[in-house]
Amino acid sequence: MNTEIGSKGKESRRRLLETAAIEFATQGFHDTKVSTIVKKAGLTQPSFYLYFTSKEAIFEELVTNFYSNLRKLTESLRLVSGIEQIDVSKRVLAAVESVFRFLGSDPHLTRIGFFLSPEAIQIKSNLTLVLKENLLAEQRLGYFNPELDMDIVAECLTGMIVHLTNSYLLPGTKDSESLAAQVVNLLINGMLPK
Amino acid sequence: MNTEIGSKGKESRRRLLETAAIEFATQGFHDTKVSTIVKKAGLTQPSFYLYFTSKEAIFEELVTNFYSNLRKLTESLRLVSGIEQIDVSKRVLAAVESVFRFLGSDPHLTRIGFFLSPEAIQIKSNLTLVLKENLLAEQRLGYFNPELDMDIVAECLTGMIVHLTNSYLLPGTKDSESLAAQVVNLLINGMLPK
Amino acid sequence: MNTEIGSKGKESRRRLLETAAIEFATQGFHDTKVSTIVKKAGLTQPSFYLYFTSKEAIFEELVTNFYSNLRKLTESLRLVSGIEQIDVSKRVLAAVESVFRFLGSDPHLTRIGFFLSPEAIQIKSNLTLVLKENLLAEQRLGYFNPELDMDIVAECLTGMIVHLTNSYLLPGTKDSESLAAQVVNLLINGMLPK
Amino acid sequence: MNTEIGSKGKESRRRLLETAAIEFATQGFHDTKVSTIVKKAGLTQPSFYLYFTSKEAIFEELVTNFYSNLRKLTESLRLVSGIEQIDVSKRVLAAVESVFRFLGSDPHLTRIGFFLSPEAIQIKSNLTLVLKENLLAEQRLGYFNPELDMDIVAECLTGMIVHLTNSYLLPGTKDSESLAAQVVNLLINGMLPK
DNA sequence: TATGAATGAGCATTCATTCAT
DNA sequence: TATGAATGAATGCTCATTCAT
Incomplete structure (x- = not known):
């Protein structure tokens, strides 16, 4: 050393x-x-x-690597929110897509950071936070139902992302684009028939 | 002996x-x-x-207990779907509420079955399955957008439930009823303003 | 445990x-x-x-055993000092003899407590202290040269005892009685011819 | 190489x-x-x-350095014994003083040679030997009580020196001169009042 | 039904030492 | 004269599990 x-x-x-x-x-x-x-x-x-x-130390370093990568992503998401985009769906879609792409880029690290590390909760809540901020901004601009509690919405979005990551993305059954598309469509439009 | x-x-x-x-x-x-x-x-x-x-055996027994309880719940959900209810929202709400109530009824077992056991994926997919079946039934009856892929919708619902369970239900921050209400509202109506 | x-x-x-x-x-x-x-x-x-x-713990227990045995001895030496004896030499001799006998009674423990333990200095100084007290008492009664610094005398006595223990007692070359006799004679009478 | x-x-x-x-x-x-x-x-x-x-080798070299320095000292002590001096006390005092001075000159080496090395016993006995020889010479000249066993006396002197070195000299609490003076006074005159 | 005593198997960690450059 | 990199060989300690009672 x-x-x-x-x-x-x-x-x-x-x-x-x-x-x-x-x-x-x-x-x-x-x-x-x-x-x-x-x-x-x-x-x-x-x-x-x-x-x-120690063995703990190398594990922790991996977790830290994942966490700091995630932070870079969340920083970029914060910036993107300012950029002009045709409509809300596209903006949200872009964000969710980039999250899935990040999570799929290093599956081992994702598994460690999201499912194995003791800091998993904290790490996920970091993601939830940035999602919430973006959603809140859109809500203030009138794009979303003003009655929605964005805390819960963001948690729900995180929950979907985490679960689909585990079920489809990490096993390689589905790709980031289609996952993002379906999640965003569902979340924005809901389930009722048009 | x-x-x-x-x-x-x-x-x-x-x-x-x-x-x-x-x-x-x-x-x-x-x-x-x-x-x-x-x-x-x-x-x-x-x-x-x-x-x-063995130590494995007692752990497995706990997992099995959780799993069989969950199966009882999913059986009941299947039955409930037949029962008449005023509208779709109420029917879905009742289902999600009962799931949260079940998950909150024995937090330790829930943590073990959902987050610690190697069979966690299988266990969750059992829940996903019954949710999907119910949603499909409603969809066939025309209550839901026919273009929705109910596999994904059910996975999303499971993801939300699992994550909110971890974030709010197990820590005791929110109760089953309010969690269910918000999840179902979001899922059914989406985020767009009325 | x-x-x-x-x-x-x-x-x-x-x-x-x-x-x-x-x-x-x-x-x-x-x-x-x-x-x-x-x-x-x-x-x-x-x-x-x-x-x-731990390995440290068993070592420490041995040291403690030695130390507490030594304390019992020093307590007894304190008491003996009150008892009437024909002359000074005999009283000092009895004390030194009992010290040698104690040190020879469990050679392994003596080696550990006196020569291997980190607390060796403290342990020896406990012995020195009681020797000093006894010598001081005799000095006050006029049996010893009033100009002697009993701190140093006691340290010297301890030094002799420790060294002879190592050189003769533990190897079994000489017995407690003869060692005590010679040490005490030398210390009390000095080296000058009569 | x-x-x-x-x-x-x-x-x-x-x-x-x-x-x-x-x-x-x-x-x-x-x-x-x-x-x-x-x-x-x-x-x-x-x-x-x-x-x-090897690690052993460097340790051994330090021990050897100490030992050979000590041998130089003991050689000089042998010579000094021939030199005329006013009285016995002064001659003995000079010897003990030079021993203390030597031991205090390189405290680390002294600690290693006297207390840590496996050859410590042998090294000390080298010192004891020369002390004994000098004392014996004086004894033959009639300066000391002819009944004294100079083997033991020398061992006692070594014990005092070693112990006081550890207790006062190495910690720096007392200097060589005062230590030597007290040791020699005690040894020569004994403890009885004049 | 219960337990005092014991163990097989394994694991993280340390340290003096060496190789290749 | 010096070093970055690597290792063989131990060692203390833990834990699930079992034996005998």
Whole structure:
């Protein structure tokens, strides 16, 4: 931990992170053994501790990576809301689509951050928050029913996204675009016949 | 060894299940120790194995309990759909409300069955299935937009229910009735202004 | 750690303490392995942790045992000082002799308490203190040179005792009585010819 | 690999020895890590093995340094005994004083040689030996009580010196001169009133 | 029905040491 | 003369589980 890490070390460290992500995502935290990680990364146990202080630490780093990526996404969502778009549906659709695309971009990390980490609740609520803000802005502009409690709406949207991610996106059964389209259509138009 | 369990034994067994449910729900499977369960249940470790063959077994029994309760609920939902009700909203509301009430009735078991068990996906899909069937029936009767893919709608509904359960119901922040009302209103009417 | 310890358990615990004392005394703390202790005590590693929370804990218990035995001795020395004795030499001799006898009674514990434990300094200073008090009492009664700094004298006496214990008593080269006699004679009469 | 050590290398080697002495003296052998030594010496682990074959080796070298310094001292003590001095007390005092001064000159090395090394007993007995020889010479000249067993007297003197070194000299509470004065006075005159 | 005592199997972590450069 | 990277070999400790009573 003392010595500076050169390019070879960085590569080893990267490989450990990558392998660990797969293991954690598929086996869970406890059933993932340090011995397995290093074996699959082509290293030995002591090397692991050259780069990470503990099994907890590498897990936490993965969670943090996911979280900070998610934050970048939510930042961008906040900005997008200002950009002009033809109609509300399209604007919301674009947002939800980008969320699904993000979640599908690194399935292992998503599984870890959303379903395995103790901070999952906090992480999800970060997403909920930005969704709510955008929805509130639209509501103020008169695009949405003013009686809706946007706290709940945002939670519902998060719930749908999380669940569909688990059911269709991570297994690869459906793609981000079609999921987003259906979620947004349902949410905006409701179920009643036209 | 294989003698029938008397009343005292039944009581011990019940206490173990009860304690285990709390521990599993709050600590997770791996961080729950058999030693802790028995200590809190006022027994010793060997006694545990008088009633359960393993730590996995008691966990599985809790999951099974949750699952079979859920099945009873879904059976009742199927029946209810036949019963006459003034309008669609009321019928759907009644269903969603009963689901929330069920999920809130034993929070520890819900947490275990929905969030901790490896069968969580299967269990949720059982709920999704019955929701879908009911929605399909209404759709066939013309109450819902015929273009809606009820598979997705049901998954979305499940997603909302699961997430709100986690965010509001289990922590006790909101009650089943208000949660159900808001979910159903949103789902049926959508977000557009009237 | 939870369950009450019955007679069989007490015996196992005693055996572990006994074995550990030998190992620590002969190998030192770090070179004593828990695996060795349990093997020599006829047990397995987990059993060790049934009775002691850690390797540090069993070591500390041995140190504490030594220390509390020593305290009993020093208490008795304090009392003895009141008892009438023919002359000073005899009184001092009796005290020093009892110290040597104590130190020789459990050589392993003595080695641990005096030479291996981090509290060794404190433990020795406890002995020094009681020696000083007794010497001071005699000095006040006019039996000793009033110019002597009894702090230093007591430290010197402790130093002699500790060193001779290490050089002659623990190896078994000389016995308590002769060691005490020579130390006391030297200390009281000095080296000058009569 | 086997090249001579240049001035830069000598400096590194010296720094390692110096740092190691501090670490060993304050942490003990096992709790001193090679990684810590090199870090504090501003080097890396492989460099350590450029100068010392093992952790044991550097420790041994420190012990040897102490031992050979001590031998120089004992040689000088042997010589001094021939030099004329006004009276016995002064001669003995000079000897004890020089011992204390030596022991106080490099506290870390003293701690290592006297209290940490496995050869501590042998090292101390070297000191004891020369003290005994000097005392015996004086005794033969009639300056000391002919009945005294000089083996024991020398051991006692060593014990006092060692203990006072630990209690007062190394902590810096008292200086060599006053310690020597009190030890010698006590030893020569004894405790009885004049 | 219950328990005091014991254990097999495993796991994270540490550290002195070395290889290749 | 120096170091980034890596490792062999241990070791303390935990936990679910069982034996004998």
